[in-house]
Amino acid sequence: DTAVSQTPKYLVTQMGNDKSIKCEQNLGHDTMYWYKQDSKKFLKIMFSYNNKELIINETVPNRFSPKSPDKAHLNLHINSLELGDSAVYFCASSPPLAGPNSYNEQFFGPGTRLTVL
Amino acid sequence: QKEVEQDPGPLSVPEGAIVSLNCTYSNSAFQYFMWYRQYSRKGPELLMYTYSSGNKEDGRFTAQVDKSSKYISLFIRDSQPSDSATYLCAMSARNTGTASKLTFGTGTRLQVTL
Numbered sequence: 001d002t003a004v005s006q007t008p009k010y011l012v013t014q015m016g017n018d019k020s021i022k023c024e025q026n027l028g029h030d031t032m033y034w035y036k037q038d039s040k041k042f043l044k045i046m047f048s049y050n051n052k053e054l055i056i057n058e059t060v061p062n063r064f065s066p067k068s069p070d071k072a073h074l075n076l077h078i079n080s081l082e083l084g085d086s087a088v089y090f091c092a093s094s095p096p097l098a099g100p101n102s103y104n105e106q107f108f109g110p111g112t113r114l115t116v117l
Numbered sequence: 118q119k120e121v122e123q124d125p126g127p128l129s130v131p132e133g134a135i136v137s138l139n140c141t142y143s144n145s146a147f148q149y150f151m152w153y154r155q156y157s158r159k160g161p162e163l164l165m166y167t168y169s170s171g172n173k174e175d176g177r178f179t180a181q182v183d184k185s186s187k188y189i190s191l192f193i194r195d196s197q198p199s200d201s202a203t204y205l206c207a208m209s210a211r212n213t214g215t216a217s218k219l220t221f222g223t224g225t226r227l228q229v230t231l
Binding site: 004040041042043044045048056090092094103104105106107108109110111 | 125149151155158159160161162163166168203205209217218219221223224226
């Protein structure tokens with residue numbers, strides 16, 4: 001009954017390779033996110049999709065390309081992996097806003113620990 | 118300088134102590150203030166949420182926001198070993214669409230010892 005799931009949990013790969021991380025949520029949320037958490041635990045947003053449409057696109061290298069086949073899935077493809085891409089990548093989802101002063105809680109997945117050698 | 122500053126710790130306290138965790142921020146547009154708890158090798162989970170200034174209490178946890186000083190706090194009373202985790206403050210500006218763009222602090226690692 002996992003709410004937000006990610007695969008794989010661990011990913012070890014060589015520099016220059018291309019890899020994908022998958023995320024699925026069964027909460028019925030419309031909005032999904034990708035975050036990167038570096039070795040110092042700093043968590044930074046990368047992308048957000050709402051119902052398959054890209055709505056947040058932070059300053060991220062073009063080597064990172066998100067794809068949302070439907071509103072329950074958000075995948076992250078990374079080309080030409082570099083050492084600096086080593087981090088934990090978190091997927092999150094959130095429900096629609098309840099009102100103008102509301103906050104839509106983001107539910108995080110367990111993370112994918114990427115190590116680039 | 119980061120938009121949100123948070124002391125990374127680690128902070129070690131004995132069981133039963135009162136813990137005070139803090140963040141400062143520079144963006145006056147921030148309206149929503151959250152505290153997330155992250156256990157080792159897990160994703161963050163929302164602990165407390167406050168809109169604008171004021172206090173909010175939930176069991177042993179109290180969140181305070183002082184927008185005039187751009188300073189937020191999380192207090193944990195009667196701390197327990199199970200509170201040992203990294204605590205991340207997060208903030209966002211007024212919602213204008215369908216997504217909240219959260220800006221996180223670096224997190225404070227808390228260790229509660231027996």
